[in-house]
Amino acid sequence: MKLKMMLVAATLVLLPCGLRAEVGAQDLLNAVDKMTPDEAQLFYQKMESKFWKPLPEGFFTRMSVSVAAEGSGIAKVNPDGLSKTGGELDMKRASGGDITILWNVIDPKLRLGVELGSLLASDSKLEDGNYARMELQSGLGALVVNYQLVKRTHWYLFTQATAGVGGARLETLDTPKGQASTIRSYDASFTWAQLQAGAAWRPNPVLTLFLSGGYRFAERVDLKEGGDAHHGQLDLSGASGRLGVAFNF
Structure with missing residues (x-):
């Protein structure tokens, strides 16, 4: 599961960098479709966290x-x-x-x-x-x-x-x-x-x-x-x- 999540994350990073010829949007959608419910939930939490920036760790x-x-x-x-x-x-x-x-x-x-x-x-x-x-x-x-x-x-x-x-x-x-x-x-x-x-x-x-x-x-x-x-x-x-x-x- 961790390997698949790393590949998906790498895809998200590479897409804005002009590598769409090598990794297309459809490849990303196919990867998401193949995820188990637990993997999809983890992926969603990871993406959601990008929109909310918590305070530095502390009290x-x-x-x-x-x-x-x-x-x-x-x-x-x-x-x-x-x-x-x-x-x-x-x-x-x-x-x-x-x-x-x-x-x-x-x-x-x-x-x-x-x-x-x-x-x-x-x-x-x-x-x-x-x-x-x-x-x-x-x-x-x-x-x-x-x-x-x-x-x-x-x-x-x-x-x-x-x-x-x-x-x-x-x-x-x-x-x-x-x-x-x-x-x-x-x-x-x-x-x-x-x-x-x-x-x-x-x-x-x-x-x-x-x-x-x-x-x-x-x-x-x-x-x-x-x-x-x-x-x-x-x-x-x-x-x-x-x-x-x-x-x-």
Whole structure:
């Protein structure tokens, strides 16, 4: 196979040099037709690499940066002191995004890195002139382990494990009918971990599109108001899904 690839490569080099009388385009096409699927794939990768010039080998050449949008479930958001006159609030879904930086280490299929993300959620209800609303903002930071289970030329299947810490701020607005509004703020910090599996499509050596799904396991913690705990509970555990794009260096 290597000999045949060398001959094809030599043909590509000689054609622009005025030797078309000795090696014609049809000779090149015939050589490609006789290749096995594996040889053709290697030839295609070699040709494709000519159009993408990577950075010199070093720290950044093993790095990829991805940006993803995320949707997830929420197990529990239950602050104390929120009037029920506006109806029961049920915050069950959050949306957000993250940026992840990964580096190839040891095994070409194994990547380690860091992730920074955020989640936003809100819920409100108006009932018989009573109004209640909750808004949640959460920041997440974590270490990431990514492993490519099955890898092909333009696609691969992967699994990803993430573990880190997070912080959240919850604000509530309570307006009973005919009364003044009450605004309260709560804070919480927690640990969390997430397991996901997904598929990625790589149309060229630089760009990768991916889709993944899994579950986030978050610590159930007390909400704090003014530094005092025991003002309700927060649990951001839930099923999650991500859709994103990665740039490979």
